[in-house]
Amino acid sequence: PRTAHATPALLDLRPTPDDLRSDVIAGLSASPKTLSSKYFYDERGSQLFEAITRQPEYDLTRTEIALLQQAMPSIRAAVGAEAHVVELGSGSARKTQLLLDGLDAPVAYTPVEISREMLLDATARLAEAFPDVQMLPVCADFTRPVPVPRAWMPAARTLLFFPGSTLGNFDEAQSVELLRAMCETMGEGGMALLGLDLVKDVADMEAAYNDAAGVTAEFTLNLLARLNRELGADFDLDGFVHRARWSAANSRIETSIVSRRAQLVRIDGRVFVFDAGEPIHVEISHKYTDDYFDAIAARAGLRVTRRWNAPADRFGLRLLER
Numbered sequence: 001p002r003t004a005h006a007t008p009a010l011l012d013l014r015p016t017p018d019d020l021r022s023d024v025i026a027g028l029s030a031s032p033k034t035l036s037s038k039y040f041y042d043e044r045g046s047q048l049f050e051a052i053t054r055q056p057e058y059d060l061t062r063t064e065i066a067l068l069q070q071a072m073p074s075i076r077a078a079v080g081a082e083a084h085v086v087e088l089g090s091g092s093a094r095k096t097q098l099l100l101d102g103l104d105a106p107v108a109y110t111p112v113e114i115s116r117e118m119l120l121d122a123t124a125r126l127a128e129a130f131p132d133v134q135m136l137p138v139c140a141d142f143t144r145p146v147p148v149p150r151a152w153m154p155a156a157r158t159l160l161f162f163p164g165s166t167l168g169n170f171d172e173a174q175s176v177e178l179l180r181a182m183c184e185t186m187g188e189g190g191m192a193l194l195g196l197d198l199v200k201d202v203a204d205m206e207a208a209y210n211d212a213a214g215v216t217a218e219f220t221l222n223l224l225a226r227l228n229r230e231l232g233a234d235f236d237l238d239g240f241v242h243r244a245r246w247s248a249a250n251s252r253i254e255t256s257i258v259s260r261r262a263q264l265v266r267i268d269g270r271v272f273v274f275d276a277g278e279p280i281h282v283e284i285s286h287k288y289t290d291d292y293f294d295a296i297a298a299r300a301g302l303r304v305t306r307r308w309n310a311p312a313d314r315f316g317l318r319l320l321e322r
């Protein structure tokens, strides 16, 4: 009989910590100024993202969960028995639980996450709920191919799970690179299940990133608060505003932090000059059509073999195979 694994073995690939300071200095020296959305997710930022998923305007997470629930019997049939589930990012407990509950006798679960603390938290929570699923966490940067640890029970296939439309936060070149890494990670006979937000009514898409309660604005501006805390920067938080707009040309929401007036910001003895109305580009959230997604998947050597859409095509789950 299989047993519970309260203290899962961690495969630690010792991902190099991001160099926040040099990235920020390079990004603010560039034209246009840019900061990476990956830096949103410090402890406060992660809490604010959770709060965003509860806002009435941001229905992406709720819609994906409902779709996953509804599509699960057909996902179970498509994936088959005894998969090793590999999730990119430590993920939302709710989605992972639905998947592990719904699949046919999954043998192992590998969350891949760059933050050791988040990784171990997520694994410990799931280990309790799924004593028959071997927990094999990997601490690594999921944008590169990941060696999937071998489970005790031989797995029939690897199933990568990448929900939440997180792919949408990567630009096209990065997305193809990431899909190629997934293609390598899943190996022969592998599959990937991705959650993708779909193109819909512009007002709805813009509202999702401009919620009335201002949580998304706080989430975005927390990046400046983080730079003040961690780098000793002197951003005046009242001197900047959040802006999220649909770009039809790029099929994405583009989020910026905009300087309300001409001002100077100091970091490390360096001075950055902001014009009134000057943006810092901080995030893209791509929204997909089938034609576009099928094309970038093909560039990475992957085929879309199944599609499940939420009512009114508000969100999609896609199964990919090599």
Ligand code: AVI
Binding pocket: 052, 060, 164, 165, 166, 167, 168, 169, 208, 209, 216, 219, 283, 284, 285
């Ligand atoms: C995590 N990611 C898919 C979210 C998105 O929709 O782009 C992050 C987010 N940014 C603002 N609101 C939510």
